Amino acid sequence: MQDALIQVAGLSKTFSRRLGGLFSTRRQVTRAVDDISFTVKAGEMVGYLGPNGAGKSTTIKVLTGLLVPSGGEVRVNGLVPWQDRRRYVAGIGAVFGQRTTLWWDLPVRESLELLQHVYRVPPARFRENLSAFSGLLELGPFLNTPVKNLSLGQRMRADLAAALLHEPALLFLDEPTIGLDVVARERIREFIREVNQERGVTVLLTTHDLLDVERLCRRVMIIDHGSLLYDGALAGLQERFGGERRLVVDYSELPERPEVTGTTLLTQDGLRVTYGFRAQSAAEVIARVTAGAPVRDLSVLEPDLEGTIRRIYEGGLLQNGRT
Structure with a gap:
C-alpha cells in the first residue's frame, strides 16, 4: 500500500430515495459500490470496466472528490479526495466524454489561458506544455475557434490538453473516445499512451x-x-475466461493425420x-504442428475481448472466482 498512488479499502456508497408521498417513511436504498478494495501504483494505466449501472461512475466520482463515500477509506497521492479539495484537484486531471471543462463561448486558447491562472502554471511552463500538446493533439487549426463550434473529436482533444496543462500525477478518463x-x-489513444510512458502520468480509464x-x-x-x-x-x-484460441495453419502438404494432440x-x-486450443501455450501447439508436416504459413487468433467480457457478465463466471 505504501508505494500506491491510489489506495482504496472497503469502499462503499449507498443512495437512498423516498418511496410514496411527502410524509412516507419508506425508502429505497441502492448500494452502488459494495466493499471494494484496490491499489494503483504510480505510472500504471488501468482499465476500469463494467456494464451500465455497475458502479464505475460512482467510484470515479468518489476518487475525484465529487462524492463522499458511505464507508471505507480512500487516499489518492496521500490525500483524502473530498477533503482539502483545492490542494487535491491541483494534482489530478479528469476528462469526461460528455462534458467539457472549457468555456463554451471562448476560443480554445483563451480557455487554456484561464486554466493556466486557475492552476497557477508558470508562464514558461504553460507555453512549453501548450506547444507540446498542440503538436501531439494537432490543436493548431482550432486553437482560436470557440469551443461551441468544435466537433466532438476536436473538443475531446482540447479537453485532454486542458486536463494535463498543470502536469497532474493522475488522470481520470471516462469514455474519452x-x-x-x-x-x-x-x-487520442496515441496521446494517452505518450503522456503515460513519457511523462509518467498514472491513468485510470473507464x-x-x-x-x-x-x-x-x-x-x-x-x-x-x-x-x-x-x-x-x-x-x-483472456487466459482464464476467454474462449478457445485458434491456430490457422497453411500446410505445404497435408499430414497423414491432421489431428494434433491437445487441440480440436x-x-x-x-x-x-484451423485448430482450437485452450490449455496449451501457442508455442507448444505450433511445435507439434510443424513437427508433423511442412508448413507454409500460420497465425494465432486470440479470443475476442468483448466476447470474454460478455461471457463473464452473462455466465456468472466469476461467482466463485473473485480476486
Whole structure:
C-alpha cells in the first residue's frame, strides 16, 4: 500500500430515495459500490470496466472528490479526495466524454489561458506544455475557434490538453473516445499512451470501447453490481475466461493425420486447417504442428475481448472466482 498512488479499502456508497408521498417513511436504498478494495501504483494505466449501472461512475466520482463515500477509506497521492479539495484537484486531471471543462463561448486558447491562472502554471511552463500538446493533439487549426463550434473529436482533444496543462500525477478518463471516428480515436489513444510512458502520468480509464483497453491497458478491473469481480492482467483475463484460441495453419502438404494432440480440429479447407486450443501455450501447439508436416504459413487468433467480457457478465463466471 505504501508505494500506491491510489489506495482504496472497503469502499462503499449507498443512495437512498423516498418511496410514496411527502410524509412516507419508506425508502429505497441502492448500494452502488459494495466493499471494494484496490491499489494503483504510480505510472500504471488501468482499465476500469463494467456494464451500465455497475458502479464505475460512482467510484470515479468518489476518487475525484465529487462524492463522499458511505464507508471505507480512500487516499489518492496521500490525500483524502473530498477533503482539502483545492490542494487535491491541483494534482489530478479528469476528462469526461460528455462534458467539457472549457468555456463554451471562448476560443480554445483563451480557455487554456484561464486554466493556466486557475492552476497557477508558470508562464514558461504553460507555453512549453501548450506547444507540446498542440503538436501531439494537432490543436493548431482550432486553437482560436470557440469551443461551441468544435466537433466532438476536436473538443475531446482540447479537453485532454486542458486536463494535463498543470502536469497532474493522475488522470481520470471516462469514455474519452465515445462518439469519435476511427482516426480521432487512434489519435487520442496515441496521446494517452505518450503522456503515460513519457511523462509518467498514472491513468485510470473507464470505457465501453474495449479496443481502448486492448491498445492501452495491461491491467483491468471489472466491476458489476457494485462489487469488484476481477483485478489483474488483461492477458490473464483472456487466459482464464476467454474462449478457445485458434491456430490457422497453411500446410505445404497435408499430414497423414491432421489431428494434433491437445487441440480440436475445427475446419479443413484444402491445405488450410484451423485448430482450437485452450490449455496449451501457442508455442507448444505450433511445435507439434510443424513437427508433423511442412508448413507454409500460420497465425494465432486470440479470443475476442468483448466476447470474454460478455461471457463473464452473462455466465456468472466469476461467482466463485473473485480476486
